[in-house]
Amino acid sequence: MTPVDREVIKEYLGDNTTEVKGSITTAKQEILARVKEAADAGVSSGGVQTFTANGTFTVPAGVTKILATACAGGQGGDYSSSSGSYYYGGKGGNGGECIIREPYTVSPGQKISITIGKGGGAGSNGIPTIIGSLVTLRGGGTVTGLVGAGVGGKGGFYYRDSSSNRGAEYGLDGARGNGGTxxxxxxxxxxxGGGGGGSYGCGGNGADSSVNATTPGYGGGGGGGGYYDTIPSAGGDGIVIIEW
Incomplete structure (x- = not known):
């Protein structure tokens, strides 16, 4: 829907309220009311642009508000470790900070730089995703309590005393993506190895003696933790989706 379309709809509904109510069903009235509400808010389904690499978003003519869905890079899964008779599976990485359809005020023709945060390598934190001066989302593992980011699951623990053993854990879900298994x-x-935490995308799965840890795709999920002698996976890269 273009800005012109929105103005036409607003004018028509304003001048023909009685006629509209008398000639269409309640369902259609509800649809028109929602369209009018969107027109008044200045946000509509005029377009969508997705970034999986660095770039620039140019605000279209007539657009004053955008909705941003985005996440930072996920943390890579940890390596396993051992000490004497103690063996620890690697913890899954934490998901990157994530927002879903957050509104921002913009100006027609404004150019907004987009920096996509890369997922951290094995044992490393994720990189921030930056949307101009509007918002900076922090990479997984950089601090605790990131919005929309699931925490990676703990790795399994083994000692000769079997009563002390612990199974590996799933990663926690993020804003949209599930934690890794x-x-x-x-x-x-x-x-x-433990499962990676989710973000916009799902976390990676942890490794065991027969399965390697999996690396998440775009969406900032944490990497899967490593088994005793296998390498953990990297975190997922960030993504930015802009609607107007």
Missing amino acids: VADRSVRSSPN
Whole structure:
């Protein structure tokens, strides 16, 4: 819907309220009311632009508000470790900070730089995603309590005393994506890696003796944790989706 379309709809509904109510069903009235509400708010389904790499968003003519969905890069999963008879699976990485359809005021023709945060490598934090001067989203693992970011699951723990053993954990869900899983959560003699935390996208799955940790795609999920002798996965790269 273009700005001109919105103005036409507003004018028509304002001048023909009685006629409209008398000639269409309640369902159609509700649809028109919602369209008018969107027109008044200055936001509509005029277009969508997705960024998976750095770029620039130019605000279209007549647009004064945008909706941004975005996330930063996810944290990479941790390596496993051992000390004497103690064996620890790697923790899954945390998801990157995430927002879903947050509104921002803009100006027609304004150019907004987009920086996509990369997922952190194994054992490393994610990189921030930056949308001009509107918002900076922090990478997974940089601080605790990131908005929309799931925390990675703990890795499994094994010691000769089996009563102390612990199975690996799933990652927690993010704003939209699920936490990563682990192949086997049972308490046994295997220090499996934990699942990565979710963000806009899902977290990676943890490794065990027969399955490698999986790397998330775009969407800022945390990487899967490593098993005793396998490498954990990197975190997922960020993404930016702008609607107007």
